[in-house]
Amino acid sequence: MKYDAIIIGGGAAGLYLAAHLSPLKVLVLEKNNRLGLKLLASGSGQCNLTHGGDIKAFYSHYGEHKNFVKFSLSHHDNKAVIRYFESHGLKCTEREDGKVFPATLRSNDVLETLLNAIRDNRNAKIMKEVKLTEVLFDESTYTVRTDHGDFCSTNLIVATGGMTYSRLGTTGDGYVIAEKLGHRVVEAKPGLTSVHCDDRNLLELSGLTFKNIHISMGREGQKTRRFTGDLLLTHFGLSGPVILDNSRNFEKGDRLEIQFVDMTYEALDRFFLGIAGDNGEKPLAFFMNKLDIPDRLKPVILASSGAKKELRLSEVTKPIRKEFIKHLTAYPVKVQSLTGEASAMVTVGGVALEDVSAKHLMSRLKEGLYFIGEVLDIDGDSGGYNLQWAFSSAKTVADHIIKNNRQ
Numbered sequence: 001m002k003y004d005a006i007i008i009g010g011g012a013a014g015l016y017l018a019a020h021l022s023p024l025k026v027l028v029l030e031k032n033n034r035l036g037l038k039l040l041a042s043g044s045g046q047c048n049l050t051h052g053g054d055i056k057a058f059y060s061h062y063g064e065h066k067n068f069v070k071f072s073l074s075h076h077d078n079k080a081v082i083r084y085f086e087s088h089g090l091k092c093t094e095r096e097d098g099k100v101f102p103a104t105l106r107s108n109d110v111l112e113t114l115l116n117a118i119r120d121n122r123n124a125k126i127m128k129e130v131k132l133t134e135v136l137f138d139e140s141t142y143t144v145r146t147d148h149g150d151f152c153s154t155n156l157i158v159a160t161g162g163m164t165y166s167r168l169g170t171t172g173d174g175y176v177i178a179e180k181l182g183h184r185v186v187e188a189k190p191g192l193t194s195v196h197c198d199d200r201n202l203l204e205l206s207g208l209t210f211k212n213i214h215i216s217m218g219r220e221g222q223k224t225r226r227f228t229g230d231l232l233l234t235h236f237g238l239s240g241p242v243i244l245d246n247s248r249n250f251e252k253g254d255r256l257e258i259q260f261v262d263m264t265y266e267a268l269d270r271f272f273l274g275i276a277g278d279n280g281e282k283p284l285a286f287f288m289n290k291l292d293i294p295d296r297l298k299p300v301i302l303a304s305s306g307a308k309k310e311l312r313l314s315e316v317t318k319p320i321r322k323e324f325i326k327h328l329t330a331y332p333v334k335v336q337s338l339t340g341e342a343s344a345m346v347t348v349g350g351v352a353l354e355d356v357s358a359k360h361l362m363s364r365l366k367e368g369l370y371f372i373g374e375v376l377d378i379d380g381d382s383g384g385y386n387l388q389w390a391f392s393s394a395k396t397v398a399d400h401i402i403k404n405n406r407q
């Protein structure tokens with residue numbers, strides 16, 4: 001039998017696509033013995049499936065790829081995703097921070113909703129534990145060779161995900177398929193990663209969080225970049241949205257600066273001199289108490305800048321003051337390493353966008369070949385943006401295949 005569509009990969013994007021292809025003849029090939037493992041792991045098992053708000057606000061959450069993602073995201077936006085799940089009996093709920101979850105807070109319910117929809121299509125078939133060996137194309141038909149035999153189709157959709165968190169099945173196979181069929185692949189690396197550093201003082205602050213803090217990154221010969229968001233200090237270094245969402249820009253050896261006090265160096269220096277002028281007999285701790293910073297941070301600033309808390313304000317020399325103010329306004333952190341492939345939540349890089357049409361996600365080189373979800377060179381911020389991309393890209397392709405159904 002020749003299928004209308006063969007989908008390689010039974011993850012978030014592949015299953016959402018299969019659920020939207022009824023009544024076409026569809027085959028989903030999954031290498032694992034379970035479907036949607038990453039979907040199940042998403043949002044710590046609660047599945048942050050999208051984000052609230054206007055879809056236009058999503059575009060800037062995909063690094064440099066705004067112009068590519070906006071076609072699919074606007075074609076099938078966050079409201080459409082919520083509508084889809086709710087119309088299939090799964091109520092969704094939006095948290096105060098904008099993250100959208102199934103009201104049951106169980107990712108398994110998201111997976112089951114998709115599987116039920118696929119089961120409703122009598123022409124859809126899912127095969128698990130399939131080992132793919134080769135993909136061939138003869139101008140009008142794709143042949144997928146596997147350890148369960150050969151399967152033919154008019155349309156082939158690569159939905160194999162990225163190459164991080166590989167214990168869930170994502171080992172970069174889609175890149176090999178894409179390259180064999182003539183496409184370029186942008187070097188893949190871990191995304192949504194935390195920063196490891198060896199600043200013992202800072203590591204003492206594990207568990208401390210900061211709202212809307214500024215972090216700067218400077219590299220020799222490059223303009224300083226500034227990122228804003230919530231920061232979490234951990235036992236190994238820095239995490240939280242401001243780190244995860246911007247980690248695609250960081251590299252080992254980079255120097256980051258944390259602005260613990262929301263003032264420039266110059267303004268805080270002037271503030272210090274003003275306080276010290278009137279309170280020369282008071283200890284340095286007196287000045288720190290005037291700043292809106294957590295108590296746990298205070299000894300760390302003192303230790304890192306080499307200042308003693310008993311020091312009277314009138315005794316603070318210029319070099320000590322300089323270090324002290326610097327650590328409050330631009331605390332330096334050297335990126336020792338980034339979280340590795342094994343625990344990075346997404347992959348940065350993938351099938352080159354230049355070889356794929358942004359409007360329909362069809363290959364520019366091979367008619368009927370599509371790429372959806374994380375296998376493409378698209379990575380979103382934390383907060384539901386990656387699953388939204390998986391769903392939007394899948395629906396875009398579903399509509400294109402149904403419209404153009406090549407028999």
Ligand SMILES: Cc1cc2nc3c(=O)[nH]c(=O)nc-3n(C[C@H](O)[C@H](O)[C@H](O)COP(=O)(O)OP(=O)(O)OC[C@H]3O[C@@H](n4cnc5c(N)ncnc54)[C@H](O)[C@@H]3O)c2cc1C
Pocket residue numbers: 008009010011012013014029030031032035036037038039041042043044047048049050130132159160161162165168169170171172173174344345346372373374375383384385386387388390
């Ligand atoms: C721990 C964790 C938490 C996350 N939490 C969230 C979250 O809350 N919100 C959010 O938006 N995003 C989250 N993400 C990211 C999100 O899960 C992914 O971006 C999304 O699942 C990508 O969908 P996909 O279908 O492209 O790939 P996947 O869901 O990874 O699916 C790819 C599928 O292809 C299969 N496959 C691979 N190679 C082959 C092959 N050769 N043959 C057959 N099958 C193959 C894999 O086994 C897998 O089942 C999280 C990721 C992780 C790791």
